[in-house]
Amino acid sequence: MALPFILENEVLIEVKAISINPVDARTRSGIAMADHLKHNNPLILGWDISGTVTSIGAKVSKFKKGDNVFGMINFLGHGKGYAEFVAASEVHIAHKPSNINHEEAAAATLAALTAWQLLVRYAKIKSGNRILIQAASGGVGHYAVQIAKHLGAYVIGISSAKNRRFVLGLGADEHIAYDEQRFEDVVSEVDFVLDAFAKDSLYQSLKVVKNGGTIISLLPMISEDVLQKAKEKNVVVQYSCRIEW
Numbered sequence: 001m002a003l004p005f006i007l008e009n010e011v012l013i014e015v016k017a018i019s020i021n022p023v024d025a026r027t028r029s030g031i032a033m034a035d036h037l038k039h040n041n042p043l044i045l046g047w048d049i050s051g052t053v054t055s056i057g058a059k060v061s062k063f064k065k066g067d068n069v070f071g072m073i074n075f076l077g078h079g080k081g082y083a084e085f086v087a088a089s090e091v092h093i094a095h096k097p098s099n100i101n102h103e104e105a106a107a108a109t110l111a112a113l114t115a116w117q118l119l120v121r122y123a124k125i126k127s128g129n130r131i132l133i134q135a136a137s138g139g140v141g142h143y144a145v146q147i148a149k150h151l152g153a154y155v156i157g158i159s160s161a162k163n164r165r166f167v168l169g170l171g172a173d174e175h176i177a178y179d180e181q182r183f184e185d186v187v188s189e190v191d192f193v194l195d196a197f198a199k200d201s202l203y204q205s206l207k208v209v210k211n212g213g214t215i216i217s218l219l220p221m222i223s224e225d226v227l228q229k230a231k232e233k234n235v236v237v238q239y240s241c242r243i244e245w
């Protein structure tokens with residue numbers, strides 16, 4: 001079998017597990033990153049992986065042969081993660097903690113990084129902040145609940161009733177079932193809304209966020225009408241793909 005060629009700052013990883021996020025499915029169906037990647041032939045999809053280093057480039061300093069690693073390979077570029085072996089820059093991977101398996105590590109890449117970047121780097125959540133997390137049982141949301149709780153926030157999580165125990169088990173202080181009640185009837189004055197549902201709930205989110213608060217949506221676009229209403233309430237509405245890291 002021909003193995004991928006590695007550059008001097010890259011490692012070769014034998015892939016043990018991958019994870020598939022909405023962006024993978026959308027790209028495969030011809031949207032998301034499909035246009036950007038269309039000139040690659042053959043095109044190998046996949047970004048999130050976990051595996052074992054089998055060789056290292058001359059300038060690699062953080063990893064050695066045999067290390068178990070995980071990461072998001074060349075995200076937004078040609079990841080080539082759906083493969084037995086993948087070449088990865090050493091800045092795209094981290095050592096896999098020994099108390100989680102490869103499947104868990106592969107799953108803790110794009111979804112966890114999204115939650116971490118939004119709550120820690122963008123929102124700078126502080127102890128005592130009141131946070132509403134929509135889709136708290138989902139890929140991004142279930143990490144967001146744990147990270148926000150770790151940072152000392154008061155966390156209100158929304159999911160279906162069947163996932164109530166799961167969301168409370170992650171550390172949420174309160175749970176609202178979207179199939180039992182409307183969250184805007186029972187929540188108010190939150191500092192920060194993370195709308196990981198990313199469908200059509202921005203108007204309701206505007207009702208519950210306090211003056212001066214922030215809403216982050218995982219929607220790819222936000223309407224001018226929502227932005228205008230947010231401005232009137234002195235609320236920042238941001239969508240994650242527009243944030244420059």
Ligand SMILES: NC(=O)c1ccc[n+]([C@@H]2O[C@H](COP(=O)([O-])OP(=O)(O)OC[C@H]3O[C@@H](n4cnc5c(N)ncnc54)[C@H](OP(=O)(O)O)[C@@H]3O)[C@@H](O)[C@H]2O)c1
Nearest residue numbers: 022110111114135137138139140159160163178197198218
């Ligand atoms: N996964 C990623 O790494 C990632 C990164 C960036 C952006 N995004 C975007 O974020 C969005 C969510 O992706 P995901 O992977 O986190 O989701 P997911 O794992 O597919 O989960 C979907 C979530 O939506 C919840 N939900 C369904 N109907 C709802 C409603 N009416 N109100 C509130 N919540 C509802 C579900 O709750 P129940 O299961 O309890 O019904 C579940 O928690 C997608 O648009 C995706 O493109 C995802």
